[in-house]
Structure formats: structure tokens, C-alpha cells
Amino acid sequence: MIRGFNLVYDPFRIINKNTTLSLNVFITTVKNLSTTQVCNEKLQTSVADVQQKKTQSKAMKLYLERAREHDEFMKTQRHEYEIGKRHLANMMGENPETFTQKDVDEAIEYLFPSGLYDKKARPLMKSPEEVFPQRKAAEFDETGRPFHFLFYTGRPYFYQILHDAVQKMNDLYKFESAMVKKGLVPDPNLKLELSGYQWIDKGALETMVVESLTLRDYETFINTLERLSELPYSYREKDFVLRYCKPLLNQTKTFEAIQPQVDSDGRQVVTVYDCCRKTARATVTLRMPGTGKIDINGKDITYFNDIQSRDQLLFPLIFTNMQNKVDVEAEVRNGGPSGQAGAIRWGIAWGLRSFLDYNMMEKMRLAGLLTMDFRTRERKKPGQAGARKKFTWKKR
CATH class of the missing domain: 1.10.238 (Recoverin; domain 1)
Structure with missing residues (x-):
């Protein structure tokens, strides 16, 4: 051992006692600096949060x-x-x-x-x-800057659809001009056919864009898409157009129209049996051409005293514009005025299919004229005052 030095063995180096004290001071200083740095970072983070909250709109x-x-x-x-x-x-x-x-x-x-x-x-x-209806996500950032470039129109997603439709129309115009320069004409077999579709209604469109629209906005939307679909090369944008269409209701059952017979006067005759509504049963015969004559159990339309029953009976004829083109003969029994009028109405609508085209038949089906109403009065239940009504229960 040498005087004034305490040699300490270290696997890497030999240091003296004074050097050890210096290292301890250095380590303590580093720890203090690290703690100060962490505190400064937290302070800076909190200041940033405060500034962000202040800048939040x-x-x-x-x-x-x-x-x-x-x-x-x-x-x-x-x-x-x-x-x-x-x-x-x-x-x-x-x-x-x-x-x-x-x-x-x-x-x-x-x-x-x-x-x-x-x-x-x-x-x-x-x-x-x-x-519950859907809600829009945030349309602007923390500073109030909107994400959508049409935000200030009030209905950005609706006008985005119109903007895209106009853009696609311009693209189709350019493509048509290019085809005309080449001397080519559009193939009629590729024409966009929308006969089996109908435009989505106003409510469905509002649900899609999550915005409230006026009738004028909806008319503008329909006119724009119709204009796009009528272009010669609109089939190129078929996916975009069909996005805002819905197919007509699928026919689960297809019934062929009754083949009309020819009577002695040379007029076409169609007879519909077992026309039902509640407890009423009717047999309806239609003759075409006719003058609009209506015969119900030997009487005219005054067979029904109330206006509502008369309107129910005439609705299929007015809907198809056949009120002055066919004669109606009906035999009805049982039931009341409402049930008898409903039975005759369904018989008239079912028989008119023999004189109409497919498109009008489809409109009648969508209007509910070809659907038989099987609803009847619900029976009284034992132990009850009626079908749903209960007897008054008293504890004492």
C-alpha cells in the first residue's frame, strides 16, 4: 500500500478514494438533472394541454x-x-x-x-x-376548421352527391365527344335500363347523408340522376346510379292474368270468383269495352249509402284510368258495407289485369290493389269481456 492512496480493485480500472467521492457527486448531480428534466417535460406537456384547450373552439x-x-x-x-x-x-x-x-x-x-x-x-x-337516427361525426377539428370543402353549404354530403353526379356527366360528355370523333355510336344493348328500379325516397336519402332535406332538394337530386341516366353512355356509371336506386319488390308469387272470354256481343269478359273481405264474399264480372256501368246485386253504385265504400269500389278503376272503359257486374253477400266494398274492390282490381300491361300491373301491386286483405274480427276469449278487453277486477 502506498501512503495517501487506498487502492480499490475494479475489474475495468483502478480508482482512488477521492475519485470515488467525485463519482458519487457526479451521479447525484445526474439524478437531480434527470428529475429536473422530467419535471420540465411534464410542465411543458401540461402547458401544451392548456394551450390546446384554450385554442379549442x-x-x-x-x-x-x-x-x-x-x-x-x-x-x-x-x-x-x-x-x-x-x-x-x-x-x-x-x-x-x-x-x-x-x-x-x-x-x-x-x-x-x-x-x-x-x-x-x-x-x-x-x-x-x-x-334511433344516426349522428354525424365531428366535421371540424379542434380549431374549428371544417374537414369537408362544402361544409359551409349547410348540407355538405348532399351537395357532394350532386357534385359527383355533375362530374360524371362531364366525363361522359368527353367520352361521347371522343366516340363521335372516331365515328362510333353507342351500343343500344348496353343502354342503362332502370325499369326494374325506383329512386330512393326522401327519407332514405336523408338517412344516407345524415342531413335534413327539403322537397326542392329532393327534386333536384332526382332530376340530376335522371339526367345522368339518360345519357347515351350512362351504362359506364351504372354502379353510381344504382347506388341511389332500390329494386322493386320481388314477387314471391306470380299469378297469370285470367284469359278473357268473348260473349255474344263480341266483348271480352272476365269473371273473378271468391272475392273475400272480412265475412263478405263476392263474384265480380268485367266486360270490355264498356261505358263505366256498375251493377251491384241489381242496383247501381248507390247500393252503398256511404261515400267511403263508393270511393273504395271506384279506386281501382280511377287508378288504372279504366272507369269509362269497362262495365262491372258484382254479386255480393254477407258482411257489412265496408267488407262488401272491399271484396268488390279486390275483384275489380284482380280482373283488370287481363286488360292492362305489365307496368300498370306492377304499379297496382305496389299500391296494394292486388293484395287480398285476410284480416277478420278477432274472436272473443273465454273469461274475458271481449277479444282483448278484461273484466274489471276488484280486490274488495
Whole structure:
């Protein structure tokens, strides 16, 4: 050992005691610097957050507040829906874990039967996403700068559709000019055919763009797409056009029209048997050409005293513009005025198919004229005052 030095063995180097003290001071200083640096970073982060909150626009704050309220509301509704579905599955004796929406609809129809004609008026239980309307996401950033270039029009997504349609029309005009220069004409077999489709309605369009529209906006939308679909080369944009069309209702059953017979006067005759409505039964005969004569059990249309029954009977003739072109003879029995008028109405509509083209028949089907109404009065239940009415229960 040498005086004044304490040699300490180190696998890498030999240092003395004074050097060890210096290293401890250095390490302590580094730790303090590191702590100070971390504090400075946190301070800078908090300052940045404060600055970001200060630069956040009022619109973004309102949107975030409404979005939070909406999320909480949807979460509550979703929880209630799951509870209701579980109770419904237990009532039907099914497994709640495998109980689908189809099973829910069938259970509702079984447990809560309804004779209401409109399906929207019947009881239902759907998920909140299907019941409550959709909400738009944020359309602007924290500083209030809008994302969409048509934001200030008030309806950016609607005008985006019109903008895209006009852009596609301009592209088709350029393509048509190029074909004309080459001396080519469009192939008629490739023409865009929309006979089996119809434009989406105003409500469906509002759901698609998540914006409220006026009737004028909807008319502008229809006129723009019709103009696009009528161009010679519109088949090139078929996918875009069909995006805003929906096919007509698929015919689950196709019934051929009755073949008309020829009577002694040379007129075509069609007879429809077993026309039903409630408890009324009718047999309707149509003769064409005619003068619009109506015979019901040997009387004219005054057979019905109320105006509503007369309007029901004349509606198929007015809808098809055949009120002065055919003669109607009907024999009806049983039921009341409403049931008898409904039976004759269905017989007239069913017989008119023999004198109309396919397009008019399709319109009649969409209007509900070709659908037989099988609804009848619900019977009284034993132990009850009526079909649904219960006796008054008193405890004392």
C-alpha cells in the first residue's frame, strides 16, 4: 500500500478514494438533472394541454359534450335492450346467448299479436342502432376548421352527391365527344335500363347523408340522376346510379292474368270468383269495352249509402284510368258495407289485369290493389269481456 492512496480493485480500472467521492457527486448531480428534466417535460406537456384547450373552439366543445351525452344514452338503451331480449328469451324457453333478432321478432309477433295493417304501427323491439337516427361525426377539428370543402353549404354530403353526379356527366360528355370523333355510336344493348328500379325516397336519402332535406332538394337530386341516366353512355356509371336506386319488390308469387272470354256481343269478359273481405264474399264480372256501368246485386253504385265504400269500389278503376272503359257486374253477400266494398274492390282490381300491361300491373301491386286483405274480427276469449278487453277486477 502506498501512503495517501487506498487502492480499490475494479475489474475495468483502478480508482482512488477521492475519485470515488467525485463519482458519487457526479451521479447525484445526474439524478437531480434527470428529475429536473422530467419535471420540465411534464410542465411543458401540461402547458401544451392548456394551450390546446384554450385554442379549442366552442363548436368542438359543444360537439364533444353532445357526443358524450349521446354515447351515454346509447349505452343505457343498449343495456335495456339486452335485458329485454334476455327476458324475452326466458319467456320463450330459449337460450338468451343464442337469441337472435329474428327470434325476437317472432317472439314479439307471438306474444303481442296485432291486427294493424301498417307494420310500423305494430309492436317491435329492435336494437338502439336501428331505432334511433344516426349522428354525424365531428366535421371540424379542434380549431374549428371544417374537414369537408362544402361544409359551409349547410348540407355538405348532399351537395357532394350532386357534385359527383355533375362530374360524371362531364366525363361522359368527353367520352361521347371522343366516340363521335372516331365515328362510333353507342351500343343500344348496353343502354342503362332502370325499369326494374325506383329512386330512393326522401327519407332514405336523408338517412344516407345524415342531413335534413327539403322537397326542392329532393327534386333536384332526382332530376340530376335522371339526367345522368339518360345519357347515351350512362351504362359506364351504372354502379353510381344504382347506388341511389332500390329494386322493386320481388314477387314471391306470380299469378297469370285470367284469359278473357268473348260473349255474344263480341266483348271480352272476365269473371273473378271468391272475392273475400272480412265475412263478405263476392263474384265480380268485367266486360270490355264498356261505358263505366256498375251493377251491384241489381242496383247501381248507390247500393252503398256511404261515400267511403263508393270511393273504395271506384279506386281501382280511377287508378288504372279504366272507369269509362269497362262495365262491372258484382254479386255480393254477407258482411257489412265496408267488407262488401272491399271484396268488390279486390275483384275489380284482380280482373283488370287481363286488360292492362305489365307496368300498370306492377304499379297496382305496389299500391296494394292486388293484395287480398285476410284480416277478420278477432274472436272473443273465454273469461274475458271481449277479444282483448278484461273484466274489471276488484280486490274488495
